[in-house]
Amino acid sequence: MKRRGLGLMALACxxxxxxxSHATVIEPEPVNDAAITGTAFPKALSKFVFFQDAGDQHPSxxxxxxxxxxxxxxxxxxxxxxxxxxEGTQLVADGEGLLKFPVGAAIIKTxxxxxxxxxxxxxTRVLLHRADGWxxxxxxxxxxxxxxxxxxxxxxxDLVTPTGETISYAIPNKNQCKGxxxxxxxxxxxGPKARNLSVKWMAQMLDGGALDRLPPGGATMPVWAGYSxxxxxxxxxxxxxDVNCAHCHQPGGGASNSGLDLRWEQAxxxxxxxxxxxxxxxxxxxxxxxxxxxxxxxxxxxxxxxDSAEPGIAMPELGKASVDKQGVAxxxxxxxxxx
Amino acid sequence: MNRLALAAVLLATAAPLAAETHRVEPGEGAxxxxxxxxxxxxxxxxxxxxxxxxxxxDGLSLDVxxxxxxxxxxxxxxxxxLDFTGQQGAGEGLLVTSDNVTLLDxxxxxxxxDGIKSKGADNIIYSGIRVTWTxxxxxxxxxxxxYPVESIGVLVTNSKVSGAxxxxxxxxxxxxITVRQxxxxxxxAGIEIENSRNALVTENIATRNTGGLLVFDLPGxxxxxxxxxxxxxxxxxxxxxxxxxxxxNIVASVRxxxxxxxxxxxxxxxxxxxxxxxxxAHIMVxxxxxxxxxxxxxxxxxxxxxxxxxxxxxxxxxxxxxKEQLLAAFGGALPxxxxxxxxxxxxxxxxxxxxxxxxxxxxxxxxxxxxAQPGPLMxxxxxxWEFPEVGAPAALEARLx
Numbered sequence: 001m002k003r004r005g006l007g008l009m010a011l012a013c014x015x016x017x018x019x020x021s022h023a024t025v026i027e028p029e030p031v032n033d034a035a036i037t038g039t040a041f042p043k044a045l046s047k048f049v050f051f052q053d054a055g056d057q058h059p060s061x062x063x064x065x066x067x068x069x070x071x072x073x074x075x076x077x078x079x080x081x082x083x084x085x086x087e088g089t090q091l092v093a094d095g096e097g098l099l100k101f102p103v104g105a106a107i108i109k110t111x112x113x114x115x116x117x118x119x120x121x122x123x124t125r126v127l128l129h130r131a132d133g134w135x136x137x138x139x140x141x142x143x144x145x146x147x148x149x150x151x152x153x154x155x156x157x158d159l160v161t162p163t164g165e166t167i168s169y170a171i172p173n174k175n176q177c178k179g180x181x182x183x184x185x186x187x188x189x190x191g192p193k194a195r196n197l198s199v200k201w202m203a204q205m206l207d208g209g210a211l212d213r214l215p216p217g218g219a220t221m222p223v224w225a226g227y228s229x230x231x232x233x234x235x236x237x238x239x240x241x242d243v244n245c246a247h248c249h250q251p252g253g254g255a256s257n258s259g260l261d262l263r264w265e266q267a268x269x270x271x272x273x274x275x276x277x278x279x280x281x282x283x284x285x286x287x288x289x290x291x292x293x294x295x296x297x298x299x300x301x302x303x304x305x306x307d308s309a310e311p312g313i314a315m316p317e318l319g320k321a322s323v324d325k326q327g328v329a330x331x332x333x334x335x336x337x338x339x
Numbered sequence: 340m341n342r343l344a345l346a347a348v349l350l351a352t353a354a355p356l357a358a359e360t361h362r363v364e365p366g367e368g369a370x371x372x373x374x375x376x377x378x379x380x381x382x383x384x385x386x387x388x389x390x391x392x393x394x395x396x397d398g399l400s401l402d403v404x405x406x407x408x409x410x411x412x413x414x415x416x417x418x419x420x421l422d423f424t425g426q427q428g429a430g431e432g433l434l435v436t437s438d439n440v441t442l443l444d445x446x447x448x449x450x451x452x453d454g455i456k457s458k459g460a461d462n463i464i465y466s467g468i469r470v471t472w473t474x475x476x477x478x479x480x481x482x483x484x485x486y487p488v489e490s491i492g493v494l495v496t497n498s499k500v501s502g503a504x505x506x507x508x509x510x511x512x513x514x515x516i517t518v519r520q521x522x523x524x525x526x527x528a529g530i531e532i533e534n535s536r537n538a539l540v541t542e543n544i545a546t547r548n549t550g551g552l553l554v555f556d557l558p559g560x561x562x563x564x565x566x567x568x569x570x571x572x573x574x575x576x577x578x579x580x581x582x583x584x585x586x587x588n589i590v591a592s593v594r595x596x597x598x599x600x601x602x603x604x605x606x607x608x609x610x611x612x613x614x615x616x617x618x619x620a621h622i623m624v625x626x627x628x629x630x631x632x633x634x635x636x637x638x639x640x641x642x643x644x645x646x647x648x649x650x651x652x653x654x655x656x657x658x659x660x661x662k663e664q665l666l667a668a669f670g671g672a673l674p675x676x677x678x679x680x681x682x683x684x685x686x687x688x689x690x691x692x693x694x695x696x697x698x699x700x701x702x703x704x705x706x707x708x709x710x711a712q713p714g715p716l717m718x719x720x721x722x723x724w725e726f727p728e729v730g731a732p733a734a735l736e737a738r739l740x
Binding site (some may be wrong): 174278 | 588
């Protein structure tokens with residue numbers, strides 16, 4: 001084990017050496033496993049050593065970048081996603097669903113706005129797989145971009161989205177992290193499901209020993225960037241609703257009491273909102289009778305709430321201060337073409 | 340592994356041996372201090388709100404079992420007020436997702452969505468809680484004031500809600516519930532019990548709502564089969580506020596001037612209440628009227644008993660089609676109980692001796708009102724009846740003492 005660790009370190013040096021000083025040979029610092037598996041909430045993101053260069057987000061050894069076919073939209077934020085696996089461990093595929101993570105693993109997601117030199121890291125959210133379950137913690141970056149500190153109670157800051165809107169961006173508090181990541185009261189990861197990962201990435205992970213096998217049903221969700229208004233719409237709409245809504249809108253999720261189940265695999269039309277009446281929507285219903293009225297996007301509560309940024313009406317309730325125009329367009333087309 | 344470092348980490352987070360009280364005062368940074376206190380509280384701890392106004396831009400949340408959130412009062416100068424007038428995010432003012440939580444003596448004002456929602460939060464107490472939309476009844480107000488859902492063991496008492504655009508106190512998809520000694524006014528529905536079992540609604544005052552007390556069972560929800568609900572010793576008066584619910588919601592169909600409305604459900608006992616000046620009907624008992632596909636659902640109002648109640652003036656300005664003819668036919672005011680006449684089998688509406696009413700004499704759920712053949716209620720009164728004892732577990736009552 002030790003020997004392999006050294007080997008990995010050497011590899012990491014070779015890979016990321018460019019980012020390190022030429023004058024002195026600095027041993028890359030390993031990820032701090034104790035910070036992941038301990039019981040404390042580390043005050044600083046640097047405590048974990050997920051990155052060798054924080055501002056540039058250069059990952060440490062064992063920290064694997066990944067991307068999702070269809071990502072969650074968060075006011076247009078750029079997201080840098082990483083999975084950390086402790087030495088000698090691997091992800092275990094479970095069909096098309098969520099990959100199984102060993103204890104000691106972590107998932108890291110950094111939110112950034114702006115491009116090139118102007119890019120600013122806003123927050124980094126970590127999910128730590130501890131012996132008694134997952135813990136979700138939010139970290140907020142400083143103005144110097146040198147450190148992110150624990151923001152248990154979340155926070156707000158004004159920023160400009162890629163579409164030029166000035167918004168009050170909300171960093172979630174620790175409970176709000178769980179608000180999306182809870183299933184039956186337990187915190188779980190949401191994103192890294194095999195169906196929403198690319199074959200290429202999974203093959204890489206398999207090659208490196210970081211994944212046990214290529215699961216059947218993997219990579220079945222469409223690549224969002226590949227959407228065309230000439231092509232099919234349903235897979236994109238359903239993938240969008242799964243990724244952006246279903247963490248709450250599913251049995252055992254935060255919005256289970258609504259009876260709306262927007263998971264990719266849900267086949268019952270009523271469960272996904274078709275001719276389903278609202279339960280506790282209040283003014284979120286917008287005067288409409290059904291979540292989804294086929295052929296009538298402008299009479300569908302689901303689209304009305306997606307297309308609003310007003311608290312009390314807007315969906316999702318968290319992580320959204322502006323409207324995702326492309327998401328709305330895709331779901332609008334899906335409902336419009338629905339018979 | 341660095342053992343010293345690990346030891347330090349463990350020491351830093353060692354849980355306190357005894358319950359602690361964390362006091363949070365309003366003022367600069369109050370939102371962050373309060374939310375941090377709610378996150379860092381250990382089971383058994385008390386988070387205490389100072390008197391004054393907490394100005395909040397985001398919803399608060401509590402996810403630790405056994406915590407008490409206690410303010411200095413819900414009314415007057417010494418109150419602790421969570422002011423969400425400038426709220427920018429979250430679907431409610433306060434969200435509770437842990438068990439055995441006690442909420443005591445504070446107010447929530449002008450949340451953008453719901454007031455306080457507790458979801459999957461078993462054995463929760465709301466006592467001395469005020470939720471107010473200060474602009475009065477408006478469709479733009481949030482839906483529910485006090486909103487426990489998917490919970491077993493709920494006690495709501497000594498609380499006040501006004502201005503909710505759906506229900507002031509709404510208990511949904513829950514079991515073993517007591518709603519006692521609350522005041523609900525100027526809401527669309529004062530108190531609503533929906534898809535829930537074993538609920539005691541007693542000694543409340545429901546006034547100036549569109550409808551006072553609602554007991555609904557709806558299709559298509561994760562938790563079904565509402566029933567065993569007792570409405571006892573409530574004052575249900577002057578529920579005459581025009582319906583201001585946003586269209587599309589089920590309560591938007593509630594007629595202005597409804598005292599009690601039972602829709603579907605299995606087992607509802609209405610007794611010893613005082614009804615006064617509910618201009619459409621003091622009590623209305625109906626089947627679910629909309630089409631549905633849920634095979635688990637029973638749309639009939641079954642085993643509903645109207646026992647002895649005090650009925651004052653009412654039914655004299657009903658929000659019903661054919662109002663003039665109806666009033667003329669019944670001598671200027673409709674009798675207290677309005678029934679749609681729809682029976683599943685022998686488990687239809689039952690009444691105590693002396694209870695009068697009228698029936699639409701419909702025969703099946705969803706039938707058009709145009710087919711109604713209104714006539715006096717013709718039921719043989721019950722000599723006596725049995726109904727299970729219902730309500731919140733005794734342990735919740737004990738926790739309040």
